[in-house]
Amino acid sequence: MTATRHFLLAAGGTGGHMLPAYALAGELISRGHRVALVSDDRGLKIPGAPAEMETHVLPAGRVSGGPIGWIKAALAIFKGRRMAIDLIGAFDPAVVVGFGGYPSLPSLLAAGATKRPRVLHEQNAVLGRVNRMMAPRVDAVAVAYHNIQRYPAGHELKKHITGNPVRDEIVAIREEGYPPLPEDGIVRLLVVGGSLGATVLSEVVPAAIAMLPPALLSRLQIVQQCREADLETVRAKYADLGVAAECAPYIADFPERLRWAHLVIARAGASTVAELACAGRPAIFVPYPSAMDDHQTYNVVDLVEAGGAISFAQPDFTPAEVAKHIQRMALEPGALENAAARAASCGLPDATRDLADLVESLAAPPMMDVIRVGASSSQRAAASGMASARTGEQ
Known part of the structure; x- marks a missing residue:
């Protein structure tokens, strides 16, 4: 039996980002894991989320609008990163998965700061801005096509063709x-x-x-x-x-x-x-x-x-x-x-399963929970309580 793990997903506020995240969440939950998802207000209004999944909104500015817009975006991203670090401390995810879009960025940055494994999923045949920036820094990049544009040179070994999850x-x-x-x-x-x-x-x-x-x-x-x-x-x-x-x-x-x-x-x-x-x-x-x-x-x-x-x-x-x-x-x-x-012949019907397999493969063995540096039993109990309290947050 697969040991229960925690996974944190982070996705932009469009259907193109959210629907693959929902599919992965559903697959991981069916395997006995707990899943939390971070997005913006738009993303969490998109239907299709598994009922058992926790949801959280974190600030994430969009980098646009000239110098003033860039400063505002940087402040929002920094604030979101600090909040994501708190969330990671409470939820204790084994892996953080980003699906692109600016709302995924604070969680990915926080995962790096807390030394959690990170996976990206790219839905399109051109790597999006956030995924392009983060690809050199993460542990694995799941892609949907053989022909991927704007993929950073020197990181081919971390690229995995899983496809885009589709409905049953x-x-x-x-x-x-x-x-x-x-x-x-x-x-x-x-x-x-x-x-x-x-x-x-x-x-x-x-x-x-x-x-x-x-x-x-x-x-x-x-x-x-x-x-x-x-x-x-x-x-x-x-x-x-x-x-x-x-x-x-x-x-x-x-x-x-x-x-x-x-x-x-x-x-x-x-x-x-x-x-x-x-x-x-x-x-x-x-x-x-x-x-x-x-x-x-x-x-x-x-x-x-x-x-x-x-x-x-x-x-x-x-x-x-x-x-x-x-x-x-x-x-x-x-x-x-x-x-x-x-x-x-181009279809990848096992995309959801393959993506979940990839994400699970990067999770630390369950025994690591016992020896995780700095994690006392009282801290883990408090973290579990905080995560439970956030269940269903909009």
Whole structure:
């Protein structure tokens, strides 16, 4: 039986940072460990956190806004570091894991000051600012892609390809395989644009569908996520074409829709790319051009090189090009099935397990709790009490 350990996770306030942290937390808790998570107010509002996980908010300034902004950020980070040192003293984590974003920085700095093992997880194919700064200082860096940009030279030995954790429902899709696509059968298209949709998809995809030959048009079924402002316009365009289409501002049952789909058109956020690869669904990607360090463009490199996807820079994402690709994939025998298999070859369905294995491997043996320097039994009892008192903090 695995001995119970304590693990402290620290993540930025976006879904891209928080969801992998939630996945790791759930896996560690299922193995009998205790987990606490540090983020900002935004992060702790993101749904999906395991009920058994403690949560804490620590100050962490964002480095921006010129010299005055930098000074304010430094003061906030320093304050957060002092508070994180107190938290580490109370919770006594075996390992501290950072998922990127400025809210992860104080805990990582505090872990260094208290000589705790540190692990980073990078969701994107370009190392983010905080992870880039901390990578030379930590014990291990878990990455999601073979092609990682801006990774510091000389630290390759600490890099581990684990992938991005995905939901169990997505792994189940992979196990079921690609949906049958008989000749002259229905072709099912799923269009998603991130958490809020993307206007470029609402403009280009219906125009591309209008260019398809009538024989293919009659075989299409579409589910498309749209911004609220674009919703009625997109619905009207599909109605005029006589295409069976369902449009909504948010796709609540995304795993079920992904199971249903033969082809996906999407932005290239890390979670989306990981889920499509794991499920084994061919895709047309349109990376968000304003993403920091253009990381969405790099997120799809592995899939594109494997033949499981095609990627268009947004200026090249035109109705004519999209129509051409849909028509080729839908009408060429075996094209969609082949692309699906190639996409699946890039999937890493064991990412959560592998990340948890890596984190556990850096934890000190349980016997170290008995001989930890400076930790008397009374201090450990007090620490346990403080940690328990913080359970459920928002």
